[in-house]
Amino acid sequence: MAGPIFILRDYLRCSGCRLCxxxxxxxxxxxxxxxxxxxxxxxxxxxxxxxxxxxQCRDYPCVKACRYSALRVDESTGAxxxxxxxxxxxxxxxRACPGKVMRLHPETRKAIVCDLCGGEPECVxxxxxxGFDALRVVPYTSVGFKVYSTMPDQVAQRLFETLFGGE
Amino acid sequence: xxxxxxAGRLLEVDLSRGKHRVVELEEDVAFNFIGxxxxxxxxxxxxxxxRWEEVDPLGPENMLLVLTGPLTGYYPGVKLCISGKSPQxxxxxxxxxSSEVAVELRAAGYDGIVxxxxxxxxxxxxxxxxxxxxxxxxxxxxxxxxETYRRLSRExxxxxxxxxxxxxxxxxxxxxxxxxxAGENRVRTAAVMAKLSHAAGYGGxxxxxxxxxxKAIAVKGFGPMPRAKHPDWVKLLIREAWSxxxxxxxxxxxxxxxxxxxxxxxxxxxxxxxxxxxxxDSRSMGVQNYEAHWVKRYWGDYGCPQTCMKxxxxxxxxxxxxxxxGPDYELQAYLGPNLGVFEPRANVYxxxxxxxxxxxxxxxxxxxxFAAELYEKGVLTREDLGFELKWGDAEAFxxxxxxxxxxxxxxxxxxxxxxxxxxxxxxxxxxxxxxxxVHVKGVxxxxxxxxxxxxxxxxxxxxxxxxxxxxxxxxxxxxxRQWGEFTSAFEDSAVICSFNVHGDLPFQFLRAIxxxxxxxxxxxxxxxxxxxxLQRVLLLLGGPDLYWDPRRDDDNPPRFYEPLPSGPFKGRxxxxxxxxxxxxxxxxxxxxxxxxxxxxxTLRELGLDYLKPAVERIRKRLGAG
Numbered sequence: 199m200a201g202p203i204f205i206l207r208d209y210l211r212c213s214g215c216r217l218c219x220x221x222x223x224x225x226x227x228x229x230x231x232x233x234x235x236x237x238x239x240x241x242x243x244x245x246x247x248x249x250x251x252x253x254q255c256r257d258y259p260c261v262k263a264c265r266y267s268a269l270r271v272d273e274s275t276g277a278x279x280x281x282x283x284x285x286x287x288x289x290x291x292x293r294a295c296p297g298k299v300m301r302l303h304p305e306t307r308k309a310i311v312c313d314l315c316g317g318e319p320e321c322v323x324x325x326x327x328x329g330f331d332a333l334r335v336v337p338y339t340s341v342g343f344k345v346y347s348t349m350p351d352q353v354a355q356r357l358f359e360t361l362f363g364g365e
Numbered sequence: 366x367x368x369x370x371x372a373g374r375l376l377e378v379d380l381s382r383g384k385h386r387v388v389e390l391e392e393d394v395a396f397n398f399i400g401x402x403x404x405x406x407x408x409x410x411x412x413x414x415x416r417w418e419e420v421d422p423l424g425p426e427n428m429l430l431v432l433t434g435p436l437t438g439y440y441p442g443v444k445l446c447i448s449g450k451s452p453q454x455x456x457x458x459x460x461x462x463s464s465e466v467a468v469e470l471r472a473a474g475y476d477g478i479v480x481x482x483x484x485x486x487x488x489x490x491x492x493x494x495x496x497x498x499x500x501x502x503x504x505x506x507x508x509x510x511x512e513t514y515r516r517l518s519r520e521x522x523x524x525x526x527x528x529x530x531x532x533x534x535x536x537x538x539x540x541x542x543x544x545x546x547a548g549e550n551r552v553r554t555a556a557v558m559a560k561l562s563h564a565a566g567y568g569g570x571x572x573x574x575x576x577x578x579x580k581a582i583a584v585k586g587f588g589p590m591p592r593a594k595h596p597d598w599v600k601l602l603i604r605e606a607w608s609x610x611x612x613x614x615x616x617x618x619x620x621x622x623x624x625x626x627x628x629x630x631x632x633x634x635x636x637x638x639x640x641x642x643x644x645x646d647s648r649s650m651g652v653q654n655y656e657a658h659w660v661k662r663y664w665g666d667y668g669c670p671q672t673c674m675k676x677x678x679x680x681x682x683x684x685x686x687x688x689x690x691g692p693d694y695e696l697q698a699y700l701g702p703n704l705g706v707f708e709p710r711a712n713v714y715x716x717x718x719x720x721x722x723x724x725x726x727x728x729x730x731x732x733x734x735f736a737a738e739l740y741e742k743g744v745l746t747r748e749d750l751g752f753e754l755k756w757g758d759a760e761a762f763x764x765x766x767x768x769x770x771x772x773x774x775x776x777x778x779x780x781x782x783x784x785x786x787x788x789x790x791x792x793x794x795x796x797x798x799x800x801x802x803v804h805v806k807g808v809x810x811x812x813x814x815x816x817x818x819x820x821x822x823x824x825x826x827x828x829x830x831x832x833x834x835x836x837x838x839x840x841x842x843x844x845x846r847q848w849g850e851f852t853s854a855f856e857d858s859a860v861i862c863s864f865n866v867h868g869d870l871p872f873q874f875l876r877a878i879x880x881x882x883x884x885x886x887x888x889x890x891x892x893x894x895x896x897x898x899l900q901r902v903l904l905l906l907g908g909p910d911l912y913w914d915p916r917r918d919d920d921n922p923p924r925f926y927e928p929l930p931s932g933p934f935k936g937r938x939x940x941x942x943x944x945x946x947x948x949x950x951x952x953x954x955x956x957x958x959x960x961x962x963x964x965x966x967t968l969r970e971l972g973l974d975y976l977k978p979a980v981e982r983i984r985k986r987l988g989a990g
Contacts, residue, residue, distance in 0.1 A: 213672045215665025217607065223589075224600055230438050230668070231589035232468060238537055242518060244560040245661045245676040250535070292534040301534020304587040328611055328670035330663060350535070351522075361660050362678055362688065 202276030202338035205237075205312070205319055207249045207346070209357050211332035214239055214247030218321035218333060222312075225320045233304045236312040237321045237333075240350040246361060248353045249332065251321075252278060252299045252312040253346035260311070263294035268309065276338050277314040285309050296347040368392050369594040370435035370878035371400075376475045376497065378490060380577050381425060381482030385497045390476050396881060397972065400434030400476065402459025402857035403896040405448030408479065409457055410899060413450065414979060418908035422452035422569075423551050423576040425483035431466070431542070431582060432477035434860035435879050436871065438468045438590040439599055441606050442669030442862040445470075445542070447565040449573050452553045453728070453782055453807040454833045455911055456904030458568030459857040461837075463666040463674075464559035465540035467860065472586025480577060487549075489581040491521070493539070494588075502580035509721045510545050510561055511688075513581070517541060521583055541583035545723020547770040548575040553782040554728035554769070554809075558720070562676075562690040566725025567808060567835045569782070594880030602874050603668075609867040610671045616864060617663070619652050620673030624694035626651040629702065633932045634813050634820035636703040638741075638756055639734035640803045640924045643814045644932025647707040650697065654709045664690065666862070673864060677713050684714035684759075692716040692726075695836075698812035699730025704737060705756025718763050722770035729769065731809030732783045733762055736775075738801050744794055750775050783809050784911070803922040804834055806904065806913050811836020815925055817934040821848060824939050825947035828920050829961065831900035837863065842947055844889065844954050851893040858896060894955055895971040898963050901955075902976050905962065905983045914987060915960040919948065960989055 219235040227234050237251040254276050261269045261278060268284035269291060271277070278300075287307040291300045303310045312319075325333040371390060378385040390404075398407040412428060413420050420426050430448040437443060445467035451458045470477065473494050480490070484499070487506040491498045505513055522538045529536055540559075547555035548571030555571030556564035565571075574580075593599045615623060626648065629635040633644040656662075658677040665672035678688040691697070692712060700715040701707065719726040739745040740754040747753055751774060754761050768776030779786050787802035803810055805827045813836050815822040826839040830850060838857070841849035848863060856863045861871060872885050883892060907913050925939045952959065956967030962983060968976050 213661075213663035213665040215663075215669050215672055216667050217665075217670055220603065220668045224603065227589060228596055228600075229589045229593070230603075232472060232537060232667075233587045234589065238535075240538060242522065242538060244514070244562070245664055289532045289534075293531060295534070298530065298535045301536075302532075324607070324670075327607065328672075329617070361676075363680055 202274070203314060203317060203335050204254065204338045204341045205251060205314070205322060206334045206336045206341070208332050208334070209248060209353065210360070211330050212239065212247045212249050213330050213332070214241055214245070215328065217324040217328055218249060221320040221324040225315060234310070236310060240354065242351055242354045243358055246354050246358050248350040248357065250297070250299060250350045253297060253343045254278065254338065255296065255343050255347050259294040259296065260291035260300050263290045265290060272313070275314045275317045278311050279313055280309045280311060282306070282308050298349060368395060369880050370591055371395055372471060372474050372476050372591050374475055375477050375479055376492060377479045377481065378497070378499070379482045380480060380484040380488065380499065380579065383499055397892070398896060399858040399892065401432050401446035401461070401860035402448065402854060404432055404477070404858065405430045405446060405459055406457045406896060406899045406903065409448070409450060410903060417903060417906040417979070420450055421909055422450040422455065423572060425577070427573060427576070429480040429570065429573050429577060429579070430477065431480070432860070433467045433470050434858055436859040436861050436874050438471050438667070439593065439603065439878060440859070440861040440865065440871065440874055441603070441610055442671065442865045443467045443667035444860045444862050446857055446860045447557050447570045448568065449570055452569040452572050454904060455807065455907040456831065457900050458808070458832045458835065460557070460565040460568040460570055461857055461860060462542065462557060462559050462565035463563045463862070464542055465667050466542050466559065466582065466584050468667050469540045469584040469586045471590050472588045473584055474586065474588060478582065480579065483576060484578040487578050487580055489517070489583065490579065491583050493585040505580045506549060507546060510558060510723060511721060513543050513545070514561060517543065517581055517583065525585065536585070536587070539583050539585035541581050543581035544571045544574045545721060545770070547723040548572055549580070550770065550772045550780070551575045552724065552770060552772065552780040553785065554725050554732060554780070555723055556725040558723050561688065562720045564720070564725060566727055567832065567837070569728070571723050593878040595877045598877040599874070602870065602877055606865070606867065606870055607670050609870070610669070610865060613671060616671050616673045620675060620691060621694035622655055622675060622691040622697065623652045625655070625697045625701070628694065628698070628813070628820065632819035633817040633929065633934045634815070635698045636734065636812050636814065638705050639703060639738040639801065640814065641738065642931050643816060643929055645702055645707065647702070649707050649709060650701060655691065658709070658713060669862070669865065671865060679710055679713055682710055684710055687714040687717035689713055689717040689720055695812050696726040696730070699727050699734070703730050703734045703812070704762050706759050706762070707757070708759070711759035715759055715762060715766070718766055722766065724766065724770055727811060728782060728809045729766060731803060732769070732779050732786060733765060735783050735786065735801055735803070736765065736779055739790070739798070744790070744796065744798065745775070782807060800923040803924050805830065805922060806833035806918055807911060808833030808835055810834035810922060815921065816929050816938050818937065819934070823947060824943040825951065827922070828944055829948055829951060831897055831904055840951055842950060844951070845885065850897060851889055854893050854896050855888055891971065895973060898955060898967065898971060898973060899976070901957070901961065902963065902979050902983070906979055912986065915962070919961055920944070960987065962989070
């Protein structure tokens with residue numbers, strides 16, 4: 199896909215199986231590591247699963263907030279890339295992130311965020327192979343990114359009402 | 366450290382003294398007993414073995430074990446093994462439940478938790494790496510499943526968010542297991558619950574948690590799974606397993622829910638009205654009638670593409686609001702036809718009530734069916750119950766279920782489970798009720814009968830299982846069959862989901878992760894045999910309230926010898942000769958004598974010499990030289 203891309207998430211199709219987390223951590227960490235996965239599925243209530251990952255806000259507040267120029271935007275995919283050498287783990291990007299996707303790696307204490315696997319995201323592949331297609335790669339231009347720069351507990355609240363019809 | 370695939374550490378918590386410590390998991394113990402069920406049996410033996418007969422499963426000296434295995438987190442689908450001395454069988458049951466607690470435990474740097482002693486006041490345990498807290502659960506005690514889940518989840522995540530959100534970012538919510546009112550009241554059919562409807566039902570470990578005044582165990586970990594010996598091989602295997610699981614469309618789309626009509630009609634082995642029949646042609650129980658209530662068609666556990674679970678919710682009618690999974694086949698059967706209930710909505714409602722109360726749907730369905738048959742036969746009366754208990758009356762069964770969970774009235778007696786209730790009521794009424802009690806060694810049998818011979822249990826399956834009537838660990842011949850006792854012992858020890866097993870994959874995983882040269886063949890000959898033998902010895906030791914005699918208790922429930930009264934296999938029953946000959950063959954393979962007691966040579970061969978005094982105690986009690 200030419201040009202910047204976006205991982206579209208269809209919450210109602212998400213089974214909560216976390217294949218995306220496993221695939222992501224296998225790719226980036228070489229092992230199964232739920233908290234080091236760049237995509238994470240939150241389940242605050244059984245059955246209400248919220249895949250949570252970077253929305254690549256067009257105004258990139260995290261990149262702007264970084265005092266050490268450790269973050270930059272990948273020109274071809276639009277992903278935020280972290281320069282581990284420059285990152286001091288100060289947490290400025292974490293505070294700036296509206297959806298609190300950006301965070302510090304549990305071990306290295308450097309900022310981590312979805313890098314879109316250079317354009318072919320492993321999470322999307324795993325989700326597709328399993329037949330759920332809760333994650334899909336779409337052109338970035340079509341996305342109202344602000345919708346996705348949201349805290350997962352807020353999404354969960356709305357999703358709960360959709361799925362279970364409220365209390 | 367050379368121990369791959371393990372954290373090498375167990376967290377030991379003493380609730381009596383309010384203390385905890387970390388104990389090492391020795392490499393030879395891990396190698397010999399793997400994890401989960403096997404490790405549970407060994408740890409129980411090591412701590413309590415020399416006075417096993419005196420240990421009251423509901424007393425403070427019993428231990429509650431929450432264990433993972435070397436494959437947990439790597440193998441698709443996560444399972445957690447709960448064990449201890451069982452208040453149902455007085456032996457050891459490895460009871461598994463799908464819960465992310467297993468992944469969190471390994472991420473927190475532990476292979477498991479050993480809970481000893483008992484607290485005076487309600488508490489819950491919070492584990493976050495080295496931070497281990499025993500917190501008050503006064504505000505949670507007495508709450509049903511949904512409310513417990515909501516409050517605890519809000520409390521735990523709220524706390525994490527407060528501490529970590531600003532500086533480090535969001536962390537995933539902690540996972541927890543908990544008990545409902547049934548566990549608190551030490552009901553022997555109480556389950557350890559996870560999510561809302563996941564339950565470790567067999568064994569009665571909800572009651573063990575309740576006896577320790579332990580409402581919940583919550584775990585949060587931040588690390589990776591313990592290091593594998595061959596990480597690249599593991600990566601390839603995970604992909605391989607995923608693609609195998611993705612091909613299993615039946616499970617994926619319908620899970621075990623698909624079994625309702627099929628098991629009832631095609632194999633004729635479903636409990637109907639307390640096993641008086643095993644056949645019905647009520648098409649209302651077909652999967653399409655359940656699908657209408659599914660609000661989530663695919664619901665998976667950690668890393669599992671199979672997603673056999675479905676969430677059902679009733680949105681209208683008198684049971685509106687009831688929410689459960691599936692129900693899966695077992696609950697469809699036990700809280701459906703077994704109670705004369707042939708209406709999916711009533712079945713969903715009863716299943717959700719069992720979840721809410723923290724009861725095992727299988728065991729409680731078994732005891733409810735038992736009570737209803739006694740009512741039908743006039744042994745139990747309206748005066749005993751306080752209301753009528755007729756087949757198919759879901760509301761009456763719901764009422765009785767609540768009475769069991771709270772130990773009110775007749776519920777107090779039925780809360781002891783089918784085996785003990787039969788003895789107690791039999792004494793009270795002056796009649797022998799054993800023929801109505803469909804259990805083996807205190808454990809109600811799973812919803813798969815053996816009479817038609819068309820389902821997976823064989824004639825001797827329930828008679829000799831080391832986990833009593835547990836249908837998930839069924840002895841079968843030939844011994845290395847999938848979903849037989851040996852393969853189950855592997856799955857519960859490794860700890861993985863038995864629905865996810867494809868060919869030799871689990872053993873390849875074991876070798877890739879641990880580096881140990883354990884093949885299916887060595888499992889059959891050594892490791893599996895060792896675990897089953899140890900479980901058998903502890904089961905035969907038994908006590909303190911009930912002891913099993915192999916001559917009497919290595920047998921099917923009496924009902925299985927009554928010919929099927931209806932259906933395509935009308936007239937069939939389990940053949941005693943077949944049971945005896947299969948038993949002989951099975952005991953022979955295991956190296957046990959004709960009573961199913963391990964011989965000295967077998968103990969030596971398996972490195973279980975330390976069991977000799979226990980085996981002598983068993984022989985002495987049985988007067989068998």
